[in-house]
Amino acid sequence: MKNTNELTSALKQAGLRLTPQRLAICRFLAESKDHPTAAMIYEHLRPQYPSLSAMTVYNTLNTLVELGKVNVLGDCGDDHAHYDADTSPHINLACISCHRIVDIAIPQVEELDREVNRASGYQLLGARMMYYGLCPACQPSKVL
Amino acid sequence: MKNTNELTSALKQAGLRLTPQRLAICRFLAESKDHPTAAMIYEHLRPQYPSLSAMTVYNTLNTLVELGKVNVLGDCGDDHAHYDADTSPHINLACISCHRIVDIAIPQVEELDREVNRASGYQLLGARMMYYGLCPACQPSKVL
DNA sequence: TTCTTTATTTATAATCAATATAAATTTATA
């Protein structure tokens, strides 16, 4: 979750044009609470942009990732890359039944983050933290 | 990192035969400190098992994952699934230059883990935590 | 505006890790 403007201005600052397609992709990414795949973005925008090509979605997402404004989550349990406009270290919860991915705010993440930075010896750039399980909505219908 | 026997006995307990191929895959997984891909395992074992097929590697890995004895890391920055025999919640460090993935022991993980279990409302099954950056060996050769 | 150049989108084909399938091989048991 993040301001649409933060994504669009990053594109402009990189010398890229803010086309209607790119704007729509940025807006959808910024406003979505779950973490959509490229296919989900494509299908969602197609009614409004009938000529939209999947390649444009992939290109725009890759650009935003290269600019560091969007993270790829490649580990969501459904073999699809999901995109997350929140690039700060945080916990993602992935439901193994409905494959929805949501964030959860846990203050302890910051303490952990400081400790990894201190103890690793790595020059760190970012993190992805995923927990897997059954979301409250899916628990009644599925028994482990 | 984990005992080879823990993997092989899990296969036997599931009613599966411990073939030479499966044993070799389990041993390599248990003994490797980084987190190999299916292709890495295949290439490493081929000299010893010239008839080995990639399919057997994939099948064995999938079985071990289904048995909960091995985790898949799908988010390592090189578009390949890596396999981790350590299924307890822990931090993985991925180098964006050499693409090696190592573990780091951070006590704060357990506190975080407790808090996610308490606060999420999810019935949790596991976690994957990845940090990205330049490892100490790659830092001199690459400038950010 | 019109022309010219450049960036972008689109359509199509290609890639490649992973899966599906079926034949060949090995193992277990009678």
Added chain:
DNA sequence: TATAAATTTATATTGATTATAAATAAAGAA
């Protein structure tokens, strides 16, 4: 040893993503 079941192997297929090139749209100059 013979039979049946499990496993491995070889081959073909899938499907998300990438590569390529043609079509389109936008920017700048005259």
